[in-house]
Amino acid sequence: MHDTAKDRQSYLDAPYGVAAWLLTRDHKRIAMLYLISITIMFALGGFFATLVRVELLTPRGDILTADLYNKAFTLHGVIMVFFFLVPSVPATLGNFLIPIMCGTKDLAFPRINLLSWYLYVIGALITLGVIASGGLDTGWTFYTPYSTIGSQTPVTAAALGVFVAGFSSILTGFNFIVTVHRMRAPGLTWFRLPLFVWANYATSLVMILGTPVVAITVLLVGFERTLGLGVFDPKLGGDPVLFQHLFWFYSHPAVYIMILPGMGVISELVAGMARKQIFGYSFVAFSSLAIAILGFLVWGHHLFVSSQSIYAGMVFSIISMLVAVPSAVKTFNWTVTMYKGSVSWESPTYWVVGFVGLFLIGGLTGLFLATLGLDVHLTDTYFVVAHFHYIMVGGAIMAFMGGLHFWWPKMTGRLYPDGWGKASAILVFAGFNLTFGPQFILGYMGMPRRYYAYPDEWQVLNVLSTAGASILGAGYLLTFCYLTWSLFKGERASDNPWGVTGLEWQTTSPPPTFNFHTDPIVTEPAYHYKQVPERETTTIG
Amino acid sequence: MADASTPLGKGSGGSPAGPLPAAPHGIAVAEPTHAHHPKLQHHFYSMEQQLEASILAMWVFLVTEIMFFGGLFMAYIVYRTMYPQAWLDGSAALNVPLGAVNTMVLICSSLTMVLAVRAAQVGSRRGQVVNLILTILFGTTFLVVKYFEYSNKFEHHLVPGPHFSTQYLVEHLGRTGADPYTTQLFFSLYFIMTGIHAAHMVVGIGLMSVILFMAWRGRFTPDYYGPIEVSGLYWHFVDIVWIFLFPLLYLLGLHGGHGA
Amino acid sequence: MPSSFPLFPPNASSVATEMDLLYLFIVAVCAFFTVLVTALVVVFTIKYRRRHPEEVGHDIHGSLALELTWTIIPLILSMVMFGWGADLFYRLAKPPRDSMEIFVVGKQWMWKVQHPEGVREINELHVPINRNVRLTMGSEDVLHDFSIPAFRVKMDVVPGKLTTMWFRATVPGTYHLFCAEYCGTKHSGMIGQVIAMTPQDYEAWLAGGRGVGTPAQNGERLFTEHACITCHKQDSTGRGPSLYGLYGSKVALADGRTVMADENYLRESIVNSQAKVVQGYQPIMPAFQGMLGEDQLLQLIAYVKTLKPVAPAAGR
Secondary structure, eight states, X not given: OOOHHHHHSBTTTSSOSHHHHHTOOOHHHHHHHHXXXXXXXXXXXXXXXXXXXHHTTSSSSOSSOHHHHHHHHHHHHHIIIIIIIHHIIIIIIIHHHHHHHTTOSSOSOHHHHHHHHHHHHHHHHHHHHXXXXXXXXXXXXXXXXXXXXXXXXXXXXXXHHHHHHHHHHHHHHHHHHHHHHHOOOTTOOGGGSXXXXXXXXXXXXXXXXXXXXXXXXXXXHHHHHHTOOOSSOGGGTOOHHHHHHHHHHHHHHHHHHHHHHHHHHHHHHHHHHHTSOOTTHHXXXXXXXXXXXXXXXXXXXGOTTTTOOHHHHHHHHHHHHHHHHHHHHHHHHHHHHTTTOOBOOSHHHHHHHHHHHHHHHHHHHHHHHHSHHHHHHHTTBHHHHHHHHIIIIIIIIHHHHHHHHHHHHHHHSEEOOHHHHHHHHHHHHHXXXXXXXXXXXXXXXXXBTTOSSOOGGGHHHHHHHHHHHXXXXXXXXXXXXXXXXXXXXXXXXXXXXXXXXXGGGGSOSSOBTTSOSSOOOOOSOTTOOSSOOOSSOOOOO | OOOOSXXXXXXXXXXXXXXXXXXXGGTTTTGGGSOOOTTOOTTOSOHHHHHHHHHHXXXXXXXXXXXXXXXXXXXXXXXXXXXXXXXXXXHTTSOHHHHHHHHHHHHHHHHHHHHHHXXXXXXXXXXXXXXXXXXXXXXXXXXXXXXXXXXXXXXXXXXXXXTOOSHHHHHHHOOTTOOTTHHHHHHHHHHHHHHHHHHHHHHHHHHHHHHHHHHHTTOOBTTBOHXXXXXXHHHHHXXXXXXXXXXXXXXXXXXXXXXX | OOOSSOSSOOOOBTTHHHHHHHHHHHHHHHHHHHHHHHHHHHHHHHHTBOSSTTOOOOOOOOOHHHHHHHHHHHHHHHHHHHHHHHHHHHHHHSOOTTOEEEEEEEETTEEEEEOTTSBXXXXXXXXETTSEEEEEEEESSSOEEEEEGGGTEEEEXXXXXXXXXXXXXXXXXXXXXXXXXXXXXXXXXOOEEEEEEOHHHHHHHHHHSOBSSOHHHHHHHHHHHTTGGGTSOSSTTSSSOOOTTOTTXXXXXXXXXXXXXXXXXXXXXXXXTTSSOBTTSOSOOOOOTTTSOHHHHHHHHHHHHHOOOXXXXXXX
């Protein structure tokens, strides 16, 4: 059916050159394009975080001006949320792995997948344009009426950037949903799917249901600034709090867009590194869906002190509490999966253990904020900042890094130095805790968010936090260095270096353009370990 | 539409421990022995799978569209509840006969759209071309009527912004109590909702022009008509949005409750 | 609690101790689970570490009993937290009836405070201890948030409406006041002090303050200046409804609804007079949107609140 020599060629070697990459329809190449783009945006977002932390070394506002500081935290938020965290796992690891895990040649709509990347790039370029023309100072939340009547910065352009990037994530989610429904290989029933696919499926549901709402919301802000169609203008009787409802209707579920794929990564890594069937497969799978659904019903917990009805507050509080249950179910299942496993202490395991610790703290501190009375004191303080960084950085980015270390040999065909992988996991874990741990205390002391000058008594904790951030930054930089090094000098990876199950490990490293040499047929549930699978694939179909 | 079985519908059911699919050669290798349809993309097994995938995709896309308009309807509900009087006053300035004509026009366009899909399924090229032209004409008529409605609002200073005035409402329509602030909210939502709907119509007409070109070239056959069917779903969706917009914006005064 | 490395803000209001207890309760629950899971992860990963490269884990699929355990226990604990938190929140949201009322207006980037006796101050709030204080707050421009960590209270200040919060200070002292909702360039400069004083000191402070009439008196002056009085007469003979006894009563509207005449209703009826027209009256009142500052609105409201029902026969 195919020319075997051409068939065996990896997706990296097959037609080469700039045009071949920029016009590719191969989901693996698009994943790599995304990986490069989000790395650039991560560096940029990190740069703005550095500005913030440096300013906060001293209680006086002395290093940046107030306006510059406001722009720094705004751009840090906008870039990290919309241009790094939302696309991080789905658009890179998800794009690369979902078709392979489904045993198919590509996503259902390869051209739309490419379009999604181009939309992302356009959105990112618009945002870079906003930075070049002076930056944005509304906070990543674009709260009205400051964003409509107060701010002198290019809010409309920034809103357009977010709008376009939103469509890129809608298209990714849409492609995943159709692929998982319609493209699975023969024998691959829903309950044989790897949990990574389940998690990304749940994420995709959130993407297609939530993103359009934030798209229309930022569009309304743009209309209000440019055309004077005042939907949120209090002078016309408009309600600024309605903006908050519409914004958080997306942006709270967006948190689950960021963390659910990370949870999927961790499920794969725990099962793989312990070479064991995941404990309570269906509970882990359905907890992803439960989180996705509950995630849509809790947005009001951002508005407990916004003048929202107190009874609405109670409903949102109790539903927010319920999110703790599926999260706890997942955590306990991962933990118990290691019981009587065969746990390998290679570097992905370090990232997994780090993830479990940080995600645990991030999730548990969410309970403080969901508790109505306590939230009155804690909301809009550094407690919130610390909490969501534990989820987004400690959870989502640790998982992303773990996934990158696990699948790197498959994606690039190269091995990175394992020792450096462990070292950077430890560095990131330690630096992270030092950065955000003190912020919980600052928050309970009452330090408000988005302050660039603060009372003297809080300096010690802020200095600790900045010190931690420099360690954290060094950890990420180290990862970047040895992963890049491995692309050129790394040892060639075998087809299945970890000795684990999964369709992606049954093809060559890196996989051929159409993923498999023979169309796969699935006959076993996921994570079915009787013995260690073959390390090398037999390439003749 | 969440089917629990495999995409090919053969072999094992939903149970992970269920019987394995029959011999491998039964599925994976047998496919290429079919005559390979020229429109079958390389990553699909069969034309059915390809069609099902594109239809599911359009439904998923329409769900995102519903959520997109949903934000606007939410704002509509909130403000209408807060300011029912402003809604009555503002609605009085909208032209019900023109709105009704547009509603009829869109319903007719949905009919011709369905007929075009049907023509593709039975292989009538002429039927496709005629019905698609009619669909495009109906869509254009809608936009022309909308243009006249909008320019009328501009003339009467009913466009929110510095030139907004309730003078027309007060003097010509007898809405003496029309509040200059909250009626602006009504017109803001009127222009945003109908404007975004009109933008969808423009996209739809563009899409239909492409489909018309393809139909004219005879691209669609009874075993390959996915693009026309999927575009039709989009067209119907845009029509249905109008079916909601028309009563919610135009017909407020008609069920009693003339306040003030 | 002077300490070189404090973990708590000063405890200076009636709710602070309970807030800290609730916090510590959740800290204890979280610490327990953190230690439990961490210990399990450490023990399992070390005890079951891979002994030789071809080893695989045991074939264990799950346990319904365990799944139920770690579903139900977190559910119960989180419901306890919800119950306690909701109860505290409810009390924080409902100012006691005997509260003294202080008006606060937020604008970029300062807090303007007006006491019931007429004393005004900027970026400072003097309050007596052991007395319930209710703040009625409005914003002239964008969102702000009035936050006093030592009292463990915080509330958004929202343009276009009035919000309220209350507290009872317990310990004399000077405490931080922050704007906790991002409001532009000098957001971190929109700070001040809350000074809790003994009732005697507070009286002395009030006596020394420069007052230019109480809010209600100023409101009455505005009421005359803006000719409100020509339509809103004491009896029901005016072209507008009488405002005597209006505050706190139920009002029937022209569109058939009934609303409670609270501060937000009064405010809206002044700035957007056509939004809620009283049954039996024509919508002829001009809208005062943009003509009155937020503090003037508060003064008018203070005045309307002083208008008690006249005679039993006066009707609505």
